[in-house]
Structures are given as structure tokens and as C-alpha cells.
Amino acid sequence: MAQSSSKTIFLCNSCGNEYSKWHGQCPACSEWGTLSEFNPPKSRRKSNGAPARETTKLHTITHKKDRKRISSGIIEVDRVLGGGMLPGSIILLGGQPGIGKSTIALQIVAGCGESALYVSAEESEDQLALRAERLGVKSKDLHVSGENEILNVLEQVSVIQPSLLVIDSIQTVYNEDLDSLPGSVSQIRDCGQQLLNACKQKGFTVIVIGHVTKVGTIAGPKMLEHMVDTVLYLEGDERYDHRILRSVKNRFGATNEVGVFHMMSAGLEEVTNPSELFLAERTANTAGTAILPTMEGSRPILVEVQALVSKANFGTPQRNTNGVDSRRLSMLLAVLEKRLGNIMGMNDVFVNLVGGLKIQDPAADLAIISAVASSSKDNVIADGTVLVGEVGLTGEVRSVARIDQRLQEAAALGFKIAIIPKGNMKNVKSFKGLKIHGVKSVRDAFKIIF
Numbered sequence: 001m002a003q004s005s006s007k008t009i010f011l012c013n014s015c016g017n018e019y020s021k022w023h024g025q026c027p028a029c030s031e032w033g034t035l036s037e038f039n040p041p042k043s044r045r046k047s048n049g050a051p052a053r054e055t056t057k058l059h060t061i062t063h064k065k066d067r068k069r070i071s072s073g074i075i076e077v078d079r080v081l082g083g084g085m086l087p088g089s090i091i092l093l094g095g096q097p098g099i100g101k102s103t104i105a106l107q108i109v110a111g112c113g114e115s116a117l118y119v120s121a122e123e124s125e126d127q128l129a130l131r132a133e134r135l136g137v138k139s140k141d142l143h144v145s146g147e148n149e150i151l152n153v154l155e156q157v158s159v160i161q162p163s164l165l166v167i168d169s170i171q172t173v174y175n176e177d178l179d180s181l182p183g184s185v186s187q188i189r190d191c192g193q194q195l196l197n198a199c200k201q202k203g204f205t206v207i208v209i210g211h212v213t214k215v216g217t218i219a220g221p222k223m224l225e226h227m228v229d230t231v232l233y234l235e236g237d238e239r240y241d242h243r244i245l246r247s248v249k250n251r252f253g254a255t256n257e258v259g260v261f262h263m264m265s266a267g268l269e270e271v272t273n274p275s276e277l278f279l280a281e282r283t284a285n286t287a288g289t290a291i292l293p294t295m296e297g298s299r300p301i302l303v304e305v306q307a308l309v310s311k312a313n314f315g316t317p318q319r320n321t322n323g324v325d326s327r328r329l330s331m332l333l334a335v336l337e338k339r340l341g342n343i344m345g346m347n348d349v350f351v352n353l354v355g356g357l358k359i360q361d362p363a364a365d366l367a368i369i370s371a372v373a374s375s376s377k378d379n380v381i382a383d384g385t386v387l388v389g390e391v392g393l394t395g396e397v398r399s400v401a402r403i404d405q406r407l408q409e410a411a412a413l414g415f416k417i418a419i420i421p422k423g424n425m426k427n428v429k430s431f432k433g434l435k436i437h438g439v440k441s442v443r444d445a446f447k448i449i450f
Ligand SMILES: Nc1ncnc2c1ncn2[C@@H]1O[C@H](COP(=O)(O)OP(=O)(O)OP(=O)(O)O)[C@@H](O)[C@H]1O
Pocket: 095, 096, 097, 098, 099, 100, 101, 102, 103, 104, 122, 263, 264, 265, 266
């Protein structure tokens, strides 16, 4: 067992909490064997005697009203960032291995037209040059560095004075003053703090790339996400070549904004109309499919919900979902049985959102329940119909947010019929060529579609 001393603290590698003595089980996150010894760097052990900073009265602070954002040169990325990158801000970009983090970072660096330093501790300069050639990067003001000691990196920043710094990745940079290995909680925390201090002081923008853990969150202390201004995730499905850039935290813009891209040999290419992409291989006039106008941030996207109901061959029927919450499906199946007499007890039910998209939009309920009923009854939902609405436990259809945007997207793509909650009918606009039906319950919706 590690010995505690007055100067040593113990850090949990799972949740990042610190303790003055060692515990076998972390009191905060209950994980076993995750505490490790951490010696703070010498310079931090005692106060350096510097006076505390002076306070300032809020009304005396002058700031530029319109701080000019740096455009990444990629419209989709700018939208996700809330209009571009703010000078002096720090952006964390996470994603699964090989999803395209380095690719998008290099494209941003090339597209912004500002002086930049790309620190790639993960790949050699040759590999970076090879990728840059493939992506057609021709920037003359892009410096690359294989340095991975954080204080040396900051020294290079002082010399080059770039507007943009990319750290690829935070798990590979380290501070020599700490005993722990690169990628450990203490190293990530310290390097994050050093970058934060430098970028706030000098006003350059930092993009920090972070690996994700098995459960999909950025590896390292949760604190890193608190420290930074913006957290972006690049998501995708190995089976498809499209990628989604999503903002989950943004101090200077809306969250849950998404940008959609295609992974090509020349890099990530913007998809300007994602609905067309997700509906591209749709088979019309087949039982078990329904079209849903969902919202991803402020953007409406039409997606196909597929359901398959078949007789279970084994004792316990399966409930499998792809892209939607399986507990939500269980609730909808219970509503279908209890309120509409559609017995699912001994059937396997599979629900799939086409295109590898994952949604948590409650407005998807009506499309899911209709697709399941369509497969179970072998009854086709007419081509050109969209369904949207949240379903409650009594089988009622409840109002949803942003109905106009959803319907506008459906009308733009030539859909003819929209089934929406009655509660949304009061203030819904009309759209050319789209017949809108307001329904109070799932039963009402089924009367129209079947
Ligand atoms: N010649 C190519 N044509 C098309 N796509 C390519 C080509 N070369 C690489 N890719 C795509 O780029 C992806 C790798 O991109 P990148 O290295 O930017 O990912 P990453 O997220 O930085 O990976 P890591 O976690 O290893 O750092 C590959 O998975 C592949 O999809």
C-alpha cells in the first residue's frame, strides 16, 4: 500500500478527485484500485510570495463588443462553433480512434488562413506531411512540431506567436515536473491548465484533441471538459462514411449543434443537405418504415425509422434498437399493447434508425410506434408521409418543439402528408404542397395512416 506523506496527494484515475490519504476504493466514484500517488511540481509546493491580483469593478472593464471570430473556412464547422473560433478560447475535440480528428483539425488549420502551430506528438512530421498532401493543404504559415513537453510547446508558441495552436493529442503531451506518465489524470489536468493560462493571457486559440474511453467520453478527468470553452465530438459509424461534428458544450454559442460531413480521400467534405443523405437508399412502399423529421441542434433532418416485428424463436423475445433508446421502445410497445390492443408479447422487435444516426428526440415516438405497427400489421404507410409527436402513457400525442422547421424540411423534400400533434396545430404555418393533420392520440394517427 502506498504511504501517505504530508506533501503527497492521491488522485483517482477514474473521476479525478484528490485525497490526502490512500483509499482502496475511491469514496467519490466507488471504483477499486484507481488511486495513485501524485507529487505536485516543486514550484507549486509553496506560495511563491507573489501578491494576489487586484480586483476590478465590472462596469470599468472595457471589452470589444464584437470580438472577431476566426472562421475555420468550413461553413459546417463554423456553425457548430457558433460562428467561428473566438481568439483566446480553448476547444476540446474528442472522438473514437481513426474517426478523423487529425483530419478535421488539419483542415481547420488550413482553412482559417491564420498562422498556426500544429503539435503532433502522436504522428511523425512525415506522416503529417503525407496527410497534408492528401488533403491538399497548401498553407505557407503552418508550423508543425513533434514536441511533446508542454513547457517546450509553450516556448515554441512564444517564438512563433501563432493565432491557432493544435495539440494532437492531450494524452501524449506531458509536463516533465510531474512523476506520472503522459495520459494520466494528473498530466492531462496539468497540461490542460498550462494551455488554458497561456491562451487566455496571449489570446491565441487552442484546439486540443482528446481520445475517448470505451463508454465514449473523453479520456482523462472530467475537469478537462469544465476547463475548456467548447467541447466538440466527432462521431460516426464504421459502416458509413459520413461523420457528425457535435457541440456538447459551448460557452459562446448554442450546444447540440451538428455539422455533417462525408469522409473522402481528400478529407472531410461538407454535406449541405443531410436529409437527402439519410433518405438516399429508402425503399418506398414497404411495411415497417416511417419518416421522421427530427432536430439535431437547430437543424432539421429527415430520417427513416425501420422496424421489424417477427415471431420469437426462443423463450424471451428480443428488443433490439439502433440509434434510439431501447427503454423508450419498451414504453412504446407497452402503449401499443395496452391502448391499441396490438399484442407484442411473443414477438421479437427490432428498430433501426437508417444511416447510423443516434437521436434522443422525444418527438420520434410517433414515427417509431407507427413503424412497429406497420411491420406488425404488414400495412404500408403511404410514401410521402412524415410523422412527428411525443407519445404519452395513455397513448396521447403531445406537442413538440420547433414544428415549423421540421415541416419546412419535409415540404422542401417533397413530402405530401404530415401527421403532427393536435397541440401544435394552433400556431403552425402552412407549407405549399404539404397537408398537415393534427392528431390527439396514436389511435387517431393510425386511422389516417393505415
Ligand atoms: N486515402 C484515404 N481515403 C479515404 N479516407 C481515408 C484515407 N486515408 C485515411 N482516411 C480516413 O481517415 C481516417 C483517419 O483519420 P485521422 O487520422 O484524422 O483520424 P484520427 O481520429 O485522428 O485517428 P487517431 O485516433 O488514430 O488519431 C481513416 O479512418 C479513414 O476513414
